[in-house]
Amino acid sequence: MNRFVVVGVDPSTRSRAAVDWAVDEAFRRRADLRLVHARYGGTGPAEAQRLDAEWARVAARHPGLTVAAELVDGPPRETLVGAAAGAELLVVGDRGSGGFPELLVGSTSLYAAAHAPCPVVVVHHEPVTEGGVAVGVEGREAEGPVLAYAFEAALRQSLPLAVLHAWSYPPLLGPGHEVPPVYEEGHIAAEHERLLAEVLAGWRERFPDVAVTTSVVRSGAAKELVAASADQRLVVVGRHGRPNGPLGRLGSTSQAVIQHAQCPVAVVPL
Known part of the structure; x- marks a missing residue:
């Protein structure tokens, strides 16, 4: 089976920015590209014409790329994840085209980032064309897929990789609990530096x-990842959020970054 990248298509100008990003990424990966347009409540000639026009535009951007277009009648969120x-x-x-421009990120984008079986990239309007790749690392053993994605993305585009590790003091215990030791910031920072160095050594x-x-x-x-964006x-x-959380496994950090970042955000399942 051929390798492929899927991109959601709708009438919005922001959809075009996502399509352009997906076209270039599929070309870099030497993978096929699938344009998927979902319209809940039925599709008509206008949607088909728009999708045909988008297919022609994409095919012209990278003539050697294999591009397929699918017009699907169904809820956009579930259709894209499927x-x-x-x-x-x-x-x-x-x-999306849901008519709520005051929302920073549409519900379809958040749902896809939370539930898709593969990595999801949320493309913000007019992506940054300079800089490199940044990745947030907690230091967990299960973060291999995140680091693999970040390193591979940087390698494919010959870009530098900035690895960010943020830490905070452990929470203080309440009344009736043992008093925690005094935290010395320099010592704790050095321990986190050592942890990050160990995590990155093999990579x-x-x-x-x-x-x-x-x-x-x-x-x-x-906060730091949004600033870096x-x-x-x-x-x-x-x-790696809770499966029964408000947005599935999309945790608070990844949700905040998707909502406020100024560049495309890749969300990698763990």
Whole structure:
């Protein structure tokens, strides 16, 4: 079976930004591209004509790319997640055509990021064309897929990789509990530096051509990643929230980054 990337298509200009990003990414991956347009309540000639026009535009952007277009009658959220089965990547715009421009990110995009079986990239309007790739790392053993995605993305585009690790003091215990020890910031910061160095050691050896910089800060991860997004081409985060949470496994950090980042955000299932 051929490798493929799926991208959601709708009439909005933000959809076009997502399609363009997906076209270039599929070309870099040497994968096929599938344009999927879902319209709940039925489809008509106008939707088919729009999709045909988008197919022609995409085919002209990279003539050697294999592109398929699908017009599906069904709820956009479930349709896109279903279409992502077996895909290397699902790409969506940051806002759908639901008519709520005040929302930072549409419900379809958030749903896809929370439920798709593959990595999802949410493309914000007019993505940054300079900078590199940034990835947030907690230091967990299960973060391999996130680091793999970030290193591979940087390698494919010959971009530098910025690895961010944010930490905070453990919460103080309440009355009736043992008094916690005094926390010395310099000592704790050094321990987190050591942790990050250990996590990255094998990855640096595996990807020697990727220029890596690290940042260990006492701060909130979402805050630092959103700030980093101002001058990066891509921010990569993991998806490991609670399955029964409000947005499935989309945790608070990844949700905040999707909502507020200024560049495309890749959400990688763990």
